[in-house]
Amino acid sequence: MTNKPTMRVTCPRCKGISFKTPVGERAQCPLCKYIWLPDIPFNNDWIFNQNMQGCADSIYKGLWVLQGIERNLGALDKERSIDVKLTLESGLTIDIQEKFRRAHYKEYWQFTVEYKNNPITNEPGEFYKLAANYYFYGYVNKKEDSFTDWWLIDLNVFKNLYADGTILHNYILQNEKRSNASALCFNFKNPELQRCFLRHPALKK
């Protein structure tokens, strides 16, 4: 496991897959093995994510008594889609996958799960690796310093309801901005999806 900040990059040679890599270090494409030094991000998605991680941490601290928050989990992130590991006072751990969406995405009002990282090469996305306990999904305000709406989706409940056909995705989004990835979309108004929301007094609906 590494504890370095990471950013998401796409291979400039084959453009075949997007993946996370430590900031300021050489990256190697998992598909074509091309090695390059990506530009260090400035005032972009990376900064946005760093800021919103702090806001998410504040929410977690309001939900549980924590002794630790661990990010940049390396293989756990890559192979099991886990962005953050919370350690409770008791020592129990809670694994969370996170997605922070900018304000303009709010009009879609839907939970999106990356389906194929690259539909052309059939590279599986996070849908195939969802191992976290919860999925934190939040819409960010225009100033990008807090969440206007957020959910903690219980992934065990979600997976069971999806497996028996109770929850259906509304559609497959074929092209997410700035990547080739496709995504399964579930409207937040779907009462079956609402069964997956973690019940808690602090939970905003």
Ligand SMILES: [Zn+2]
């Ligand atoms: Zn490549």
